[in-house]
Amino acid sequence: MTITTTVSRVVGACLLDARERRMMLPEQPAELLGTDPRTLLALEDGRLEISPRALTELTALYRYGHAQALERLLAGRPDWNGKVRDREPGHAQRLAACARSSGRVRWWSTVYLPAPLQTRNYARAMGEPSPTGPGASRPAVRNAVYVLDSGVIQHGGATPRLMAEQLDHLLSLLDSGTDIRVAPGAQVDPQPPLHVVELALPAGRVLACPNREGVDYCASGRLAFHIDAALASTDPRSSRDALVRAADSHRARTALSPTAPAPTESPADVH
Incomplete structure (x- = not known):
């Protein structure tokens, strides 16, 4: 293509x-x-x-x-x-429009959560207001699967209250039918971009790699392998268990620091 x-x-x-x-x-x-x-x-x-x-x-x-x-x-x-870059203001909204027009979306994240899954507090901490309505009971995109590297839900040691709230939100999304998977760790070397999004558009697939500066679009190919490998390593039950364990861990840290100030660092910056 x-x-x-x-x-x-x-x-x-x-x-x-x-x-x-x-x-x-x-x-x-x-x-x-x-x-x-x-x-x-x-x-x-x-x-x-x-x-x-x-x-x-x-x-x-x-x-x-x-x-x-x-x-x-x-x-x-x-x-x-072979990538074409969208660096204009509103790039996240255009990616969201592509997702709404797709028959299927497969989103893999390796460092921090995809915008459609973020709570408002998480989005604010990341400095990336979501165009897809963070904190909603269900993301706007149907027929989507979100694959998270295990580190995504474990980061945020200095922001336990924020992360506990965020993980509770992920569990509520699971209960409402959103397909969220947690892969046990990096599947390939070298690492792919922070996010890889496969869009099944009417005439064929497109790969998108969103970041804070914009979105890179390319033909579906090598990057789709990363999503396949991550999905092959997980299942719904183990993913729920991983989310529950991570939420409990962040809540335990919150109990140890009940008067912790509001975070100044993003969850992805804290390991």
Whole structure:
């Protein structure tokens, strides 16, 4: 899969999400473009490359606030390893739009929790306000599995109260049907990025690597192996047990320091 195809799928997913949020049927934007709805759906699926003119007209119709970011993404050149970088403001919201447009999402995290699973206090400590509604009873993305390296839930020795609250939230998400797995440790060497997100978009898979500066998108390939290896090492029961043990451990540390001040360090910085 070429990087052009990858970007087309990402941009198309964002446009699909924008249209659905405006509660428009495909016929209205297709008429604006002077084409039939099937062509519009092919653009949204990423099966057709979208022209700058069509992108401008559709984003104006949807009153989409990320139009310039999508224009730069379309015009972006891949780096030496085939990734195209989204560094514009709102990159987390665009990744969330891709996740909502995906039939399946597999998210693996090796250092700190994925944004959709974060409580508000955890997100605040990380300095990464979540676009997906942290602290909600269930993340906005359906058909998702979140795979956490065991260190993700064990970090935060200086922030036990925050981490106990966060882990209780993960357990409540499990009870509401969210698929959360805890892998026993790093499965491969060298380590992959902090997050690897596999998006099963309509026309095929795309890999995303979000970080604090932005999101890197690439064709699904080598990085998907990391998710496969992490999933193969765990199961729902052992994952729940690991979350319960970690929550109990953080609560025990909280009992030893009941007047601990609010954390100034993020949970991922404290081992």
